Amino acid sequence: MKLLYFAWLKQKIGTDAEEIALPDEVNDVAGVIAWLKTRGDNYATALKDDAVVRVAVNQTYAKRETPVSDGDEVALFPPVTGG
């Protein structure tokens, strides 16, 4: 799975993109967030207030229960502030 991070999530995690092998038991967006939090202090800090984090799966807005699989592009980012 390709993971992308934007804005302050990118800064707090310390990278803008990574390829990861998804554990078998992770099969939805909520599972990805819960699993990421266990990967280190930077992830735990960045995702501490994870209710505000928006997620897109394959460049489409996703919900916490949206299913994910290994070939997906999953992006995590704060609420958008363009315009």
Added chain:
Amino acid sequence: MIRVQREDFDVGAEMRALTVGNTGIGGLASFVGLVRDMAGGTGDSAMTLEHYPGMTERLLREIDDEAHRRWPLEGSMVIHRHGRLEPGEQIVMVLTASAHRQAALDSCAFLIDWLKTQAPFWKLEETPEGASWVEARASDDEAAARWAKPERDG
């Protein structure tokens, strides 16, 4: 149509390009967003707009298509810039053209309200105190919510 670009744009030239040769257009509405000086007139508050290449274009196209479904538009153009911008610079432009003014004005407001809450852009503001990410505002969500369609059965 939509464009995501680093370079500035010429609103007059975009208006002419959108309307030339189409005499069915009776009203052309526009919105242009500028970088506001947040440092009290010192000119010292540039910002950098980060975006999600690919998803940004996709989202803007979806929003533009939705405007065309909801209103009888003769044409539209949405341009959003990214990268570093100084106070006074243009960030975003929305043009909508229709036979009559109401469709043009309403669809223009819809596009900018919807874009602000959906398109994946993030503003990093430079201030004398350091750089900080701009926080999303509840008032923007409220502005977009007035365009939400009521849920229908079936």
